[in-house]
Amino acid sequence: MDSLDIEIILKTYNTIPKNDIIRICSLYLSTKTLKPGSVFGQFNNVENSIIFDDIEKILISDSNIETEINLSKLHINWYVYTLDRNGPQNDNCEDESGEEINLSTQWILPCFDISNLWETLIYDTSIKEDLLKYASTMMEFASRGVDSNIIACNKVILLHGPPGTGKTSLCKALAHKLSIKTQKQYKKAILMEINSHSLFSKWFSESGKLVTKMFTKIKEIIEDPNILVCLLIDEIESLAHARDQCMSGNEPSDSLRVVNAVLTQIDQIKRYSNVLILTTSNMTGAIDIAFVDRADIKQYLGLPSANAIFHIYRSCIEELIKTGIIQAKSETYHYQNLKNVTSSIDEFEMTKHLVDISQISVGLSGRALRKIPFLAHALFLNGNSVNLHQFFDAMRKAVQHELQQKSHFNKN
Template identity: 50%
Template sequence: MLNLLHVEVCQNVGSLLTEFDIKKLVQTEFDSLEEIILNKPLLSENFSTDALKTHVQSIYCSCEQEQGIHVKLLKETIIKIYVYRLNQEDIAIETIHKDGEEISAAAHWMLPSDKFFGLWENLFYDPGVKEKLVNFVETAMVYSERQVNPHIISWNKVILLHGPPGTGKTSLCKALAQKITIRLGHKFTRGELIEINSHSLFSKWFSESGKLVMNIFNEIKILLQDPKALIFILIDEIESLAHARKACTTGSEPSDSIRVVNALLTQLDNIKQFPNVLILTTSNLTEVIDVAFVDRADIKLYISLPNEQAIYSIYSNCVEELMRTNFIRPEKIHDMEYLKRLNYEENSESKNSLTLYQLSCKSINMSGRTLKKIPFLAHALYNQARECSLHEFLMAMNFAIQWQTENSLK
């Protein structure tokens, strides 16, 4: 049963209404609806009132207990509304001065950012992956807020996402930072995402990389002084900074690697005392990460290659986008729940959706990055029509999947 409905409302940048007024408009809209759509944005053109169309860009609803798409609104449903505006600032590049030169140390986004708008709902994983991450972060923040003694219950606010390349680990970290900034908007006035450029540290000043790591974190500590700012630190391919020290002691790695790992671990231990910080890390090669870092990660989540259900969601999303942009003539694509209820039997309603499901099964073992290229390849290699039917495009996708399989590097 649906108990708590999370409703994220993106207010137009030029709107002058208060948060209270926006919530009233949204609540009125929901009172007139018998059911809602979960996990898909409701855009302004679909709103029933002119006021909502004028002041709200989109509404996104989600619920942990419900996996369906169309959900009836019940009297006992608790609706929690989060109102936010997108920050339109461009990415900032943070630099560190070293011997008269500037080193590109990190990329810096102000959140919620228009650059990440829609990213969360366009990432598809096994059921529960995204919900686990949100629950972890919210729990970590509540523990900090209530000042739970870290000497009794240990948590470091460190997340490690690991798995094959191309599964969207970095994108998921960015989307999570955006999501949490929206959800905790009542506690923090903004979020800030700092993506550390670990590769440039080694390539530019390898011999002093340990000091540069400390310098970066010293700059971050300045940002953490503002209790109203929620700071996310993203370290992509963490193995480049937290390389196992055991390899260094055997002589197969330079001794500077030991200093880098020591510096990183020290800084992580120092900043975990701040209640407004979260460390997001990714890795393709967990076997080479230092054991001490792995031990500090509170949650280690394996991000696998998409299964057929996730692939179906990715492909459906791509097809709907091509319908929106008039490459494919609009036709109904059913969700997986509908196909399951039919026991995957074909009829006039389900034919195209079943074909798309069959294509999803043929695409097992492809990364999310590759899957999102298939529709482009279908157009580029097999169907250059400015507009076509869904059936024609699915045939082209079938050829593109076969071409990708035959031409992938082993």
């Protein structure tokens, strides 16, 4: 039997038994049309007062099911939780001169700040789901005590590719999802984002000591087997720089100490079953080959295709319709409208407009694409509320503007 994950996000901690919450939500969902990725968040007090008062959202996971979901024919994995709303906390220390240094930024998971990231990341393939399976398998092997000398597993993931393709966001979203899926195994989960640039001291030989001091703090946390720690190192090449390139510099010794310290510490913490290391890089050629070899998963994230761009734009448009900036119905444009003979002329035209804009946007990063609607409104529209025709015209101009600006940078 196929399985499906359903997440229930509670507004606040409450004393209602988890099984009662699941039963109530199951009855509620049985009256709805369910599709993979569906989100329910605007509840009616008349339908069910408990759902209205106590539940913030119900999330249906993405799956391979292409048609409507029938809950009675699936094994449902229910996850009930609340979101931490305290925000990020900084972990600081002092260097030899007494100057305060920010070693890392920490979030308690699952966290409100990054709770929507997973849904906003759109790729052509099942990259998100595959990475979550990889991470879950890594943690399962570790918790079962699989000997890493026999089955090699360092619990290190490396995401690489051009800037703006969502590598850092995907790491954070992956940590968030993993904390939800392992909630029965761990009482607490933490995401620690290492501030790589702070670890390079102006004092000679201090950088390697700072790396060791940071990992010592990490070890103090992961000594507790009830805490899951997801360690995020963005731009890993700044810490694990290729040693053959370090040797060619004027002062290579401090950089070499940092690389050696990072590799040593990774080798030491891999014996802990409750830690996962997530890393990103825009410049894989600059990473030390010894670190690359330690990464269990090396996943490339490229620039989005026209198909992915269409769905990114569509999510942006739906947000602007929901907030009243665009006057339209969100159901008026879907890819199916190009093939569906029952689509109206207006539905066909709106979809065709967005497809055309998506095709001319190929080459822009995901980060740049999500700025296009803002640029369209800021530069090419007058008035607070517009219709879809006007907005699509403005988006086309905004894309051309962005491509032109990008070409100027490339020339320079």
